[in-house]
Amino acid sequence: MQALNFLPSRHRVFTTACALTIAMAGLTGSVQAATPTELSTAYATQAGAAAQAERGRQFFTTTHGKEWSCASCHTALATQVGKHASTGKPIAAMAPAVNAERLTDPAKVEKWFRRNCNDVVGRECSALEKADVMSWLITLKP
Numbered sequence: 574m575q576a577l578n579f580l581p582s583r584h585r586v587f588t589t590a591c592a593l594t595i596a597m598a599g600l601t602g603s604v605q606a607a608t609p610t611e612l613s614t615a616y617a618t619q620a621g622a623a624a625q626a627e628r629g630r631q632f633f634t635t636t637h638g639k640e641w642s643c644a645s646c647h648t649a650l651a652t653q654v655g656k657h658a659s660t661g662k663p664i665a666a667m668a669p670a671v672n673a674e675r676l677t678d679p680a681k682v683e684k685w686f687r688r689n690c691n692d693v694v695g696r697e698c699s700a701l702e703k704a705d706v707m708s709w710l711i712t713l714k715p
């Protein structure tokens with residue numbers, strides 16, 4: 574990637590997306606830092622479609638046939654500290670603008686999408702659903 578550093582970062586993000594997709598597909602808990610935008614773009618590339626922030630907001634704030642929505646634990650604003658719907662434990666804010674650690678560790682992101690989507694939707698989220706949610710979270714301002 575070094576040779577591409579003269580490109581605007583937007584272009585580099587797209588260039589790294591393919592590599593990230595491959596890395597994420599084979600993830601086995603290794604910690605590999607990335608930016609939220611790189612991860613969101615990698616999911617969109619995997620889905621073969623563009624992410625839509627508004628669709629992500631709707632997905633996050635509504636229920637999908639089960640008791641909880643994502644917002645039940647993370648709040649509908651996602652810039653605020655959440656509260657676990659069953660244990661009551663606080664959950665740090667989800668928006669990267671408020672919490673710089675969010676959406677930077679592919680293994681953590683994958684792990685929690687898998688667990689939480691199963692709780693909320695009764696299945697794993699699709700790559701496009703993940704890209705949508707992440708692209709919405711990235712737009713949020715403190």
Ligand code: HEC
Pocket residue numbers: 633641642643644645646647657658659664665674675676677678681682685686689690692693694706
């Ligand atoms: C029952 C409570 C609960 C629900 C419902 C829930 N989550 Fe979470 N989520 C958690 C907890 C607990 C963590 C891990 C603790 C932490 O990271 O602060 C977490 C972490 C995450 C992470 C990791 C983010 C990072 O990079 O640190 C993502 C992504 C995520 N949740 C997305 C979702 C989405 C999308 C939904 C809806 C489909 C959802 N969550 C619903 C409790 C919940």
